[in-house]
Amino acid sequence: MDGTRHRVRFKREADERWSCEVTGVEGARGYGASEAEALENALILAGVFLPEPGGRRLDAANDPGKA
Secondary structure, eight states: OOSOOOOEEEEEOTTSOEEEEETTSTTOEEEESSHHHHHHHHHHHTTSSOOOTTOOOHHHHHOTTOO
């Protein structure tokens, strides 16, 4: 991100997880058990920062069809 202001939108999904979308950042949409986890996953998927080594798998955390 380049200093531009972005909006962060959280939504509680039907499966009780949170979704997060960061406007203006391509690919920044993530899912998680909390708002913070959803935001972290969104930023990781957008390539803004990298997950910690040995951290949880993002593909299952971010696929709405997987638990």
